[in-house]
Amino acid sequence: MSTPVLGLLLRSGGHEAAHYALVLATAAAAVGRDVIIFATNDGCALLRADPAALLADPRESALAARGVAGIGVLLPAARDLGVRLIACDAGLRATGLETAELAVDVEVAGVVTFLVAVGTGQMLSL
Template identity: 70%
Template sequence: MIPLGILLHGAGHEPAHYALVLATAAAAVGRPVTLFATNAGLALFRRDAPLLADPREALLEARAVAGIGTLAEAAEDLGIRRIACEAGMRAEGIAAPDLAEGVEVAGVVTFLQAVGAGQLLSL
């Protein structure tokens, strides 16, 4: 299967949610997926999970749509590789202990190597 790399740099709930929607769907059909977050997109990988407090989470749940919490658990179960951009972390003032368990810290080169000749999406 063709690897999929998703670059999450956008701020807020919506791009993070859709990055997880795409990542979990691709992994569910057997594609290797690497989710790389940088700058504002790093909120998705934070240990304190600020995006779970967004009002959209409750709205999605009320409408029977999987939210970030559910999709993040599925991403872990599906073996999606999560990489936090080292430079983006410095830019945002985020330290490694601020990240959720299982999130790697690496740079763009590592992300590109993981995706190889696969497809890249940017949100």
């Protein structure tokens, strides 16, 4: 029996939501689940080629000081584990973010693509 796909809908551009989306994504991928992070609106900040604002957040250094992996560690780990990263086309337009500002491995698609990819799997919203 295969495990269900985990779809994470990231709506928030804040550090805490982005961090926990990556915590969930990397943990699920590490145990063999297919994972999709679908970022929309302000959540698209996580998928920028340079997520400097998230990495400069004071919470990032506080996590590191406490021995907790932050976004700077988890984002490359998510990529290494095969987490699928999708930026919402409408969310990009809503926030004025250009496709060229995204990391090269990020897909741009709509919510229908996300829903079809998750299928009957599990979905969480952050």
